[in-house]
Amino acid sequence: MNRRTFVTSALSGGFTLHPLLNLPAAQAPKKLRNKGLTKADLPTPALLVDLDLFEANLKIMAEHCRNAGCGFRPHAKTHKCPDIARRQIAAGALGICVATVPEAEAMVGSGIPGVLLTSPIVDKPKIARMVELARKGRSVMLALGHPLQAELLAAECDRRSVNVDVLIDIDVGDRRTGALPGEPALELARQIGKCRRLRVRGVQSYAGFASHVSGFAAREKASRGALAKAVETRQRLAKAGFDTSIHSGGSTGTYNIDSGTLTELQVGSFVFMDANYRVIGGKNGHPVYSDFHPSLTVLTTVVNATHPDLVSVDAGIKGFATDAPQLPEAKSWEGLSYRRFGDEFGALSAAPGAKLPKIGDRLEFIVPHCDPTVNLYEKIYATRGEKVEEVWRIAARRETA
Amino acid sequence: MNRRTFVTSALSGGFTLHPLLNLPAAQAPKKLRNKGLTKADLPTPALLVDLDLFEANLKIMAEHCRNAGCGFRPHAKTHKCPDIARRQIAAGALGICVATVPEAEAMVGSGIPGVLLTSPIVDKPKIARMVELARKGRSVMLALGHPLQAELLAAECDRRSVNVDVLIDIDVGDRRTGALPGEPALELARQIGKCRRLRVRGVQSYAGFASHVSGFAAREKASRGALAKAVETRQRLAKAGFDTSIHSGGSTGTYNIDSGTLTELQVGSFVFMDANYRVIGGKNGHPVYSDFHPSLTVLTTVVNATHPDLVSVDAGIKGFATDAPQLPEAKSWEGLSYRRFGDEFGALSAAPGAKLPKIGDRLEFIVPHCDPTVNLYEKIYATRGEKVEEVWRIAARRETA
Numbered sequence: 001m002n003r004r005t006f007v008t009s010a011l012s013g014g015f016t017l018h019p020l021l022n023l024p025a026a027q028a029p030k031k032l033r034n035k036g037l038t039k040a041d042l043p044t045p046a047l048l049v050d051l052d053l054f055e056a057n058l059k060i061m062a063e064h065c066r067n068a069g070c071g072f073r074p075h076a077k078t079h080k081c082p083d084i085a086r087r088q089i090a091a092g093a094l095g096i097c098v099a100t101v102p103e104a105e106a107m108v109g110s111g112i113p114g115v116l117l118t119s120p121i122v123d124k125p126k127i128a129r130m131v132e133l134a135r136k137g138r139s140v141m142l143a144l145g146h147p148l149q150a151e152l153l154a155a156e157c158d159r160r161s162v163n164v165d166v167l168i169d170i171d172v173g174d175r176r177t178g179a180l181p182g183e184p185a186l187e188l189a190r191q192i193g194k195c196r197r198l199r200v201r202g203v204q205s206y207a208g209f210a211s212h213v214s215g216f217a218a219r220e221k222a223s224r225g226a227l228a229k230a231v232e233t234r235q236r237l238a239k240a241g242f243d244t245s246i247h248s249g250g251s252t253g254t255y256n257i258d259s260g261t262l263t264e265l266q267v268g269s270f271v272f273m274d275a276n277y278r279v280i281g282g283k284n285g286h287p288v289y290s291d292f293h294p295s296l297t298v299l300t301t302v303v304n305a306t307h308p309d310l311v312s313v314d315a316g317i318k319g320f321a322t323d324a325p326q327l328p329e330a331k332s333w334e335g336l337s338y339r340r341f342g343d344e345f346g347a348l349s350a351a352p353g354a355k356l357p358k359i360g361d362r363l364e365f366i367v368p369h370c371d372p373t374v375n376l377y378e379k380i381y382a383t384r385g386e387k388v389e390e391v392w393r394i395a396a397r398r399e400t401a
Numbered sequence: 402m403n404r405r406t407f408v409t410s411a412l413s414g415g416f417t418l419h420p421l422l423n424l425p426a427a428q429a430p431k432k433l434r435n436k437g438l439t440k441a442d443l444p445t446p447a448l449l450v451d452l453d454l455f456e457a458n459l460k461i462m463a464e465h466c467r468n469a470g471c472g473f474r475p476h477a478k479t480h481k482c483p484d485i486a487r488r489q490i491a492a493g494a495l496g497i498c499v500a501t502v503p504e505a506e507a508m509v510g511s512g513i514p515g516v517l518l519t520s521p522i523v524d525k526p527k528i529a530r531m532v533e534l535a536r537k538g539r540s541v542m543l544a545l546g547h548p549l550q551a552e553l554l555a556a557e558c559d560r561r562s563v564n565v566d567v568l569i570d571i572d573v574g575d576r577r578t579g580a581l582p583g584e585p586a587l588e589l590a591r592q593i594g595k596c597r598r599l600r601v602r603g604v605q606s607y608a609g610f611a612s613h614v615s616g617f618a619a620r621e622k623a624s625r626g627a628l629a630k631a632v633e634t635r636q637r638l639a640k641a642g643f644d645t646s647i648h649s650g651g652s653t654g655t656y657n658i659d660s661g662t663l664t665e666l667q668v669g670s671f672v673f674m675d676a677n678y679r680v681i682g683g684k685n686g687h688p689v690y691s692d693f694h695p696s697l698t699v700l701t702t703v704v705n706a707t708h709p710d711l712v713s714v715d716a717g718i719k720g721f722a723t724d725a726p727q728l729p730e731a732k733s734w735e736g737l738s739y740r741r742f743g744d745e746f747g748a749l750s751a752a753p754g755a756k757l758p759k760i761g762d763r764l765e766f767i768v769p770h771c772d773p774t775v776n777l778y779e780k781i782y783a784t785r786g787e788k789v790e791e792v793w794r795i796a797a798r799r800e801t802a
Contacts, residue, residue: 043502043527077744099745101444119715119745120704122761126444146705148760176713176742177705184707208743303521304547304578306585312577314520317773322724323741340724341577342609343478343772344500344520359549360523371744372718376776378798397779 037388039381040362044301045315047377048364049272049392051384053295057271060292061255062091068259073097073116073248075268076396078371081380082110083392084271089113095139097248097266098396101126106396108138116141116248118204118266120149120169120177127156135162143204143248145169145178150192157197166192167204167246170233172226174208181229182236189242202246203237205230206266211251212276216283223254227261252292253280272296274370275326297331297364298373299381300346305359309349313338313363316345320365321372328365333357338365438789440782441763445702446716448778449765450673450793452785454696458672461693462656463492469660474498474517474649476669477797479772482781483511484793485672490514496540498649498667499797502527507797509539517542517649519605519667521550521570521578528557536563544605544649546570546579551593558598567593568605568647571634573627575609582630583637590643603647604638606631607667612652613677617684624655628662653693654681673697673771676727698732698765699774700782701747706760710750714739714764717746721766722773729766734758739766 039048065072074088077099085096085107095114098104107115117140121127131153133140144150144166157164170185171178179185185203192198207226213219230247238244250258252269259265269277273294280289298319304312317340320328328346330336335354341347348363350356357363367373374380375397382390440449466473475489478500486497486508496515499505508516518541522528532554534541545551545567558565571586572579580586586604593599608627614620631648639645651659653670660666670678674695681690699720705713718741721729729747731737736755742748749764751757758764768774775781776798783791 041526044524120713122704123445123702125442146707146760171707175708175711176746176748178707180707301524303523306547306572306579306581307576310576312521317722317724318776321718322722323718343776345577347577359547375719375744 038386039299039383039388040386042299042381042388044299044362045319046299046381047374047379048297048299048381048383050293050295050297051382051389053293054271054382057273057292057295058087058091061267061270062093064256065259065265066092068256070259070262071264073114073264073266074271075099075118075266076103076107078268078272079374079380080106080394080396081374081392082106082112082395083390085110085112088271094264097268100396101129103396104130104133104140108133108136108140110395113139114141115139116143116167118143118169118206118248120145122146122148122152124152124156127152131156131160131162131164134164135160141165141167141201143167143169143178144188144192145171147188147191150188150195150198154192154195154198157195161197163197163199165199165201167202167248168192168200168233168237170203170205170230172205172207172229174206176208178204181233185233186236186240189237189240193242200237200242200244202244202248202263203230203234205247205249206251207249207254208251211253212280213253214279215281216285219253219280220257223250223257227258231261252277253289256283256291269370272367272370272374274324274367274373275329276324276369279326294366296367296370296374298328298367299362299364302348302357302359302361302363303345305356309356310347311356311359312341313346313348314344315365316341317343318376319344319346320367321369321376323372324369326368328368331364331366333363336363439787440700440784440789441787443700443782443789445700445763446720447700447782448775448780449698449700449782449784451694451696451698452783452790454694455672455783458674458693458696459488459492462668462671463494465657466660466666467493469657471660471663472665474515474665474667475672476500476519476667477504477508479669479673480775480781481507481795481797482775482793483507483513483796484783484791486511486513489672495665498669501797502530504797505531505534505541509534509537509541511796514540515542516540517544517568519544519570519607519649521546523547523549523553525553525557528553532557532561532563532565535565536561542566542568542602544568544570544579545589545593546572548589548592551589551596551599555593555596555599558596562598564598564600566600566602568603568649569593569601569634569638571604571606571631573606573608573630575607577609579605582634586634587637587641590638590641594643601638601643601645603645603649603664604631604635606648606650607652608650608655609652612654613681614654615680616682617686620654620681621658624651624658628659632662653678654690657684657692670771673768673775675725675768675771675774676730677725677770680727695767697768697771697775699729699768700763700765703749703758703760703762703764704746706757710757711748712757712760713742714747714749715745716766717742718744719777720745720747721768722770722777724773725770727769729769732765732767734764737764
């Protein structure tokens, strides 16, 4: 399918072409103002964001950071969407974190400043692509956690005569990326210090294991324990004469724990929220973590109703990520349970006394886990009430490594 | 990212542009002969198909069907890839099954004949898109399982003066789509028979619940039980005067059970295979189902090696579908276990005596479940040994509903 077919058929259902979109995508305006387009017009399954809730989430995080005297550099691994990154920058974000080189390229290509690659890369072509972004004068930064990364990056920076800022990535317990706190991190910094094209700007520490701990007190303990190791290493780096202006880390689950310590939060999920985050519990002791609103849903259609006790909707394993234990939660419809029904289908059953939807009915579901669910779609329909205000491209999906 | 950036940066890593691909995608040759491109050049994670194994799988299925006197219409929900569909047609397939309208559009748009939409659609725009394909003179067929579907399709066919062939979808136990066997299916056929633009060509029955039953004898029992209901209904339809030339159904797990009964197999996974299918056991009583070869892998890179007991590779929840209980299995590397390590990472540990890979090493993994894993990627690198022979676009990914 070419891009024209893609845009027109996806948005219009190939039925009545939307006047603004009856164009090759390259000629279409960047902000697709969809006059008159409503949720009822969308082909399903469709990924929707509720703009009122999304904007409220952004405001809550921005205000929290302002009050806490902490910056935020939201993580684009959640949305992979320059339209969202632009809104985050406009709300006061210092920049944008990315997890992959294609995410970095998409963000930089859309004019997003302050792009930080938080994940390690160790092959020359990917490193060259990051250096190329810096060479073009864009503000990009890399987190380094292993001597090989530093060696490859320094060599490419020398070869191209490009300066690049880096953070020392400290492994505070995830065991996934980064140098160990203390001497190993210092040793890495010393190695980097010898590379004339690289400049240490501070540290990164991410405690993924703390972000989803249930109960605020337990989460606080886990996050503070992890942070302490990074703080101590940062102090040692400062003593050794390194620039340690930046301490980047944290998550949506620990934003109000970490903001007193970090200089910037790498929060991702807060813009969308999901069922997986809602169960971790709030600061007030409430079982639902409700600091942010679930703004992201998948719109589905009931496509089969042969049986009295269940109906089929058209979003299954390919429509909702399946990594989290939670299942999709019907929005605005009481007493429905969703279960997976294969790649393209979900089965809905109703609790006693609750009503099953009919064939042709449309239902929205809060997603189990936002990041990998967004990764299944090509675009997000930004809605206000029933109206589709904009269509945002998920420009940096995983596949282009 | 535009398509040019996509193709060039994805294939060259933005490092050394491949001469054939330093072009806008629209001008690039359809078969991208990648002279000299090898697996080592690919950005990871990358989806690979081993052409020797893939071609062997296709040959095994084609020969089985020829010997059994049964047709096959492979399911494109597995690959969403016209390049693969073309090879299936060349191997003797009657046509191609699809699960979504975008899949139908991508296949028809690539000149694939005999496209059968196996899933129900109940909204007017999607039905109009299918009728539009038929209006252009392409051979498309729809499976109908509910009166509403038939009503909407008939109305659109009347409006556009287009004739469309349909199958009666019979629910033989999945409870997911289709009319119940016997009288409900007959009633649906009678309704369709009254629509002058629709023509019943036979039945569809899919027993998803039988496809992954462990052990050949148990699987045979499950599939035969389900098939019997469809066979009986097909006979009643024939008696009532309907054309019942086609009985379409079956799966990779039951191909050699169903081929004596069905007129055509809707087999999907056999071209790739996956860990999820390999555990169901073979006809010979062997615990591994080895009728087909695992041709599909994800190529990853070790990007962290801070700890002596584990390393991180760059494919996680966004690189391998997580719906199946199986985990990715390292190919050509003994004694490694993979566990999920977040969206972008997997953790590898080694059994006693086995060796862990080093940072920068590249490893291939057999995927847990092929269909939803393919759905995570944009393209498949078709390889022979270390050489990348072609790059196939996964043209009909789920997102464009």
